[in-house]
Amino acid sequence: MKLVLKHSFGNFTLDFQLDAGAGITALFGHSGSGKSTIINAVAGLLRPDYGLLEVDGEILMDTARGIHTAPHKRRFGTVFQDARLFPHLSVAQNLDFGTRYAPQGISVSRDDVIDLLGIASLMSRAPNTLSGGEKQRVALGRALLSAPRMLLMDEPLASLDSARKQEILPYLEHLRDGPLGLPILYVSHAVDEITRLADTLVLLKDGRIAAQGTLRAVMSDPAAVPLLGVREAGAVIEATVLSHADDGLSQLAISAGTLELPGVRASVGSKVRLRVMAQDIMLSRTRPSGLSALNILPVTIANIRFGSGPGAAIALTAGEDTLLARVTRRAVASLELAEGAEIFAVLKATTVAPESIGH
Structure with missing residues (x-):
């Protein structure tokens, strides 16, 4: 058309x-x-x-x-x-x-x-x-x-x-x-x-x-955050269902590694679409330990875009995917975040809601 x-x-x-x-x-x-x-x-x-x-x-x-x-x-x-x-x-x-x-x-x-x-x-x-x-x-x-x-x-x-x-x-x-x-x-x-x-x-x-x-x-474009709304912004990635555990968590493969998520109804081997909210990703300079969060991914900062307020949107290269994180300007400064830096993205299993998992 x-x-x-x-x-x-x-x-x-x-x-x-x-x-x-x-x-x-x-x-x-x-x-x-x-x-x-x-x-x-x-x-x-x-x-x-x-x-x-x-x-x-x-x-x-x-x-x-x-x-x-x-x-x-x-x-x-x-x-x-x-x-x-x-x-x-x-x-x-x-x-x-x-x-x-x-x-x-x-x-x-x-x-x-x-x-x-x-x-x-x-x-x-x-x-x-x-x-x-x-x-x-x-x-x-x-x-x-x-x-x-x-x-x-x-x-x-x-x-x-x-x-x-x-x-x-x-x-x-x-x-x-x-x-x-x-x-x-x-x-x-x-x-x-x-x-x-x-x-x-x-x-x-x-x-x-x-x-x-x-x-x-x-x-996954930081420039789109104001258009979508800061609370709605987040990347969409594709994953393959690897297994379902008895405790309700499922393991999924993405290009950067694996994720453990609840509420996945798709059968093993199926491909699903995940919406990962920018506000639900935490960043760390070093691989954290002693956390309840199950999902820690190595990522590279691709782009940092500052908003008109105290926030910043950061595009993260994760394998072949791009994730989006929203943090404060203060966090960018204190962690000395810059394009090209290799850091870690932390994602709690419960932050990806079942209704955000599509086929």
Whole structure:
């Protein structure tokens, strides 16, 4: 997808350009950054002052030439914050409604979608009897059965509580990694969702792109900390599950060594995605001993970035991965930390929450 947008309303101006490929491209930004304006323009629900949208070689929008393909002809499956199911139809009938918009000669297996989303037991239910997570799974199924060329997801989990969110995230991971291979444009202001799902991350600020790249590159960049929020900043790394112990801890292999973590449900040999919060990493000049912390990794300081306050964000090379630590300016000075220094990163096992472990 190639997208160029320029649009103004009130005191806000959107100036946005993106080339999105396969996988999940996530747009992250705080309220008012332009996320919903972008997805509404892509869906055809907004006519921007200037817009160019090309998907699979087809021009769907070009304001300079007066091209504005109607929303229902763009072949995008859209899932909103509220599921927007038809209340007078059963789950099965809501799903069947999606097939009405599938192009002639193109279809998606109904059984495969039902199996993918785990909704076989819901077919006869009415929408008002479903939980929030169940409603969103049905809405997603309806979108998939329209045989879209791309999925647009606008804050799809924002209305769910934490338990319901954890219920549906694995289904979105299966969709990302499954055989359908649909590109997805995913809008959210929740970092935990983004880090579980995204392949590519675009950070927005005041209607413009402030940072973009692979999820792992952007999340481990000290310059991204102010955009994400100091309490949300943290690197994303990949690990392989080595074993599960009887005491509830699991051993995982990363490029810099091994980690002992609780709450890992993936089977031995599986690859998982870990979100390691910057605020949960301690630094030491020498390998510490006599600590309760189980995870001590040798790292090299790649970059130090000072914030406007008393803090500093430090990028750490750990094997082939990059971790992010947030410490005080005073700690940087007292430990004489500098780029290129070889130190140790200390991570308590309990700081990586089970909900931060994705597939």
